[in-house]
Amino acid sequence: MDDAASLPSRAARGDRAAFAALMDATKADLHRFVRRYVGEDDDAYDLVQETYVAAWLAIRRYDPARPFPVWLRAIAINKCRDWGRKRAVRRVVRGVMGLDAPEALAVGDDAPAAEAQLDDRRRMAALDRALAALPDTLKTPLLLATLEGRSHAEVARLIGATPKAVETRIARARRALAAALGRTP
Numbered sequence: 620m621d622d623a624a625s626l627p628s629r630a631a632r633g634d635r636a637a638f639a640a641l642m643d644a645t646k647a648d649l650h651r652f653v654r655r656y657v658g659e660d661d662d663a664y665d666l667v668q669e670t671y672v673a674a675w676l677a678i679r680r681y682d683p684a685r686p687f688p689v690w691l692r693a694i695a696i697n698k699c700r701d702w703g704r705k706r707a708v709r710r711v712v713r714g715v716m717g718l719d720a721p722e723a724l725a726v727g728d729d730a731p732a733a734e735a736q737l738d739d740r741r742r743m744a745a746l747d748r749a750l751a752a753l754p755d756t757l758k759t760p761l762l763l764a765t766l767e768g769r770s771h772a773e774v775a776r777l778i779g780a781t782p783k784a785v786e787t788r789i790a791r792a793r794r795a796l797a798a799a800l801g802r803t804p
Contacts, residue, residue: 625637626640626641626644626687627641627681627683627687628683630678630681630687631678631679631681631682631683633678633679638674638675638678641687641691642671645687645688645691646667648688648767649667649670649688649691649692649695650663650664650667651766652692652695652762652763652766652767653666653667653670653695653698653699655747655750655762655766656695656696656699656750656751656758656759656762657699657702657703657751658747658748658750658751659747659751662702666695666698666699666702667695669698670691670694670695670698673694673698674690674691674694677694689773689776689777692763692767692777693777696755696759696778699755700755703755745799745800746796746800748799749795749796749799749800750762750796752799753792753795753796756788757788757789757791757792757795758792759774759778760774760778760780760785760788760789760792761788761789761792761793763777763778764785764789765789771785771786771789
């Protein structure tokens with residue numbers, strides 16, 4: 620059996636089993652990235668599916684000398700950006716600027732554990748909304764560096780910027796998140 624390093628080469632030649640193995644190997648990280656990018660779990664699942672479909676359709680253009688996850692992440696970023704543009708258009712067309720109105724959560728038990736869980740969910744929802752509201756130029760480097768653990772140099776190569784620009788964008792993103800969450804950076 621071929622080792623994992625040959626999977627991208629086999630997939631690039633149209634090997635469905637190799638591509639399926641690459642999907643299995645990358646789906647958890649890709650979903651986590653997309654989920655943080657768009658802020659909605661259902662949308663993230665859809666966008667991950669769209670990313671894999673687009674990747675399969677473009678697999679013959681993939682260069683196996685490049686890391687497959689980096690190539691896949693670039694496709695995912697484009698899908699996320701498209702999703703954001705479509706969502707913005709829908710908001711304007713509908714005349715509704717707050718599609719993410721928080722749901723009223725009824726808690727029947729006043730136990731501290733339940734309150735703490737609710738507070739955690741609210742904070743996470745606020746963070747998700749704040750992340751989703753960031754412009755792509757700030758959101759992408761922030762998520763790639765913090766969530767994915769990539770270096771500024773790796774992020775720079777992925778998004779076509781300099782490492783210093785990545786550093787600046789991450790700092791701006793953090794300040795914007797802090798402001799949106801009502802915290803001092």
